[in-house]
Amino acid sequence: MLEKTPFNTLPAGLQEKLEQLSFTTPTKVQEQVIPAxxxxxxxxxxxxxxxxxxxxxxxxxxxxxxxxxxxxSPNERPVLVIICAPTFELASQIKQTAMAVSNIKTALFIGGAPIKRQLETLKEKPQIVIGTPARLLELIRLKKLKTQHIFAIVFDEADRLVKKELYDESRSLVLSMPENVQKIACTATVDSSTKKFFSDCELLLLPAENVLTKNITHWAIYAENRDKIETLRKLIIAENPSKALVFTSRADQVENIYSKLKYKKIECTALHAKTDKQLRKAAIDRFKSGKIKILITSDLSARGLDIQNVTHIIQMDLPDDTDFFIHRAGRTARAGKKGINVLIGDEYEMRNYALLEKKLGITVYPKELRAGKVIVPEL
Structure with missing residues (x-):
């Protein structure tokens, strides 16, 4: 007799789709959250x-x-679930995940896209609606997105959705739901604002799986600011990564890194907060498909994006916020795989990296680039 797990209690169709995607064993978070x-x-x-x-x-x-x-009957199927995400990329990814395992009609509504087209999409009677808070709220206020039958509202990356810039929209979304709606929120970091916003929810803190220490190898490569992009170029050539995400804190540096790598004949693509949404989607699609191996981005993509088989994370600076470092590094070594996280830093960043190493309990290995190879530096 098969051991009872949250997966084999699902409908046969869902189980079959999961098996086709090679998901046969629930993760620890799935074991606890699915029953709840x-x-x-x-x-x-x-x-x-x-x-x-x-x-x-x-x-x-x-x-x-x-x-x-x-x-x-198919003609009597209203919107039943709303999933709210802070960015276009995460919302789009959630939709793709839903469509990978189910034929249930799912629609994506994000700001910046033509609202007229989205109104037409609502006429197709989606049952799952995914989007950014401002656009979802706009559709509700226009009385085009009906909420009376919704049984669950989800806040993905909840800590960002309750930050000052999105708080009012997120709060208004909750207030526009039926009184008995089920509230679900998930995040990698629960802070006091998140706890306060979801004070009527049960708090479930999953034990750390230590992805940062178990599956990710951390490297430190020293370079002065003026030499960082050339160091990046040499690292890409030496490692020839299957997929590498290159992070920088400054949006203006994304284009600078991109143009200099392209000039040096390194095939890459780039995106940041000011990138047009269609261009942003095209960049991510090319990277996901493997047509382009290098994606340069600001911290816009450090959270939420689940791109399979990213072998290398390359951080061109050390972010001030530890959470950003963790979320950047966490784009590799997903689904139990291994990955490499590299900081290319100057003397000041290396000192702070040593402090972070102790704080996070990780081991950082110093590396050098020499003769086209990544080597251990001589003492």
Whole structure:
């Protein structure tokens, strides 16, 4: 007899899709969250990057929609679930994840896109609506997105959605939901603002799986600021990564790094907060498909993006916020795989990296580039 797990209690169709995607064993977060969501609890759960948070809330919600649809005709299927995300990239990714395991109609609504087209999409009767808070709220206020049948609202990357710049929209979204709506929130970092916003939710803090220490190798390569891009070029040639994400804190540096690498005949693509949404999507699609191996980005993409088989993270600076370092590094070594996280830093950044090494309990290995190879520096 098969051991009972949250996966084999799902409908057969969902199980089959998961098996086709090689997801046969739930992660620790899925083992705990799927039963809680299935029990219709209001929860906010914290778990590290790369531990399977999206499937943890999505699978039981899909199951509930499937059960609901068994009792209704296709013409009587309203919006049942709203999923709110802070960025276009994360919202788009959640939609792709839902469509990978289910045929339930799912729609994406983000700011900056033509609202007229989105109004047409609503006429197609999606049952799952995913989007950024301002656009979702706009559609609700226009009375085009009906909320009376919604049974669950999800806040993905909840800590960002309750920050000052998005707080009012997120709060208004909650207030526009039916009184008995199930509230689900997930994040890699629960802070006091998140706890306060979701004070009526059960807090589920998942034990650390130590992805940073178990599956990621951390390197430090010294370079003065003026030499960093050339050092990056040499590192790319030496390592020839299958997929590498290059991070910089400054949006204006993204274009600078991109243009200099292109000049040196390094094939790459770039995106940052000011990149046009269509160009941003094209850049991510080319990177995901493997057509381009190097993606240069600001911290816009450090959170939420789940791109498979990223072998290298290259940080062109050390962010002031430890969470940003963790979220950057967490783009590799996902789904149990291994990865390399590299900081290219100056003397000041190296000193701070040594402090961070102790704080996070990681081991950082100094490296040098010589004769086209990454080597251990001589003492």
């Amino acid at each position: 969501v299935s029990a219709k609890k209001n929860i906010v759960f914290q778990s590290e990057t790369g531990t399977g948070k999206t499937f943890a809330y999505l699978l039981p919600l899909l199951q509930r929609i499937i059960e609901n649809n068994a009792e209704t």
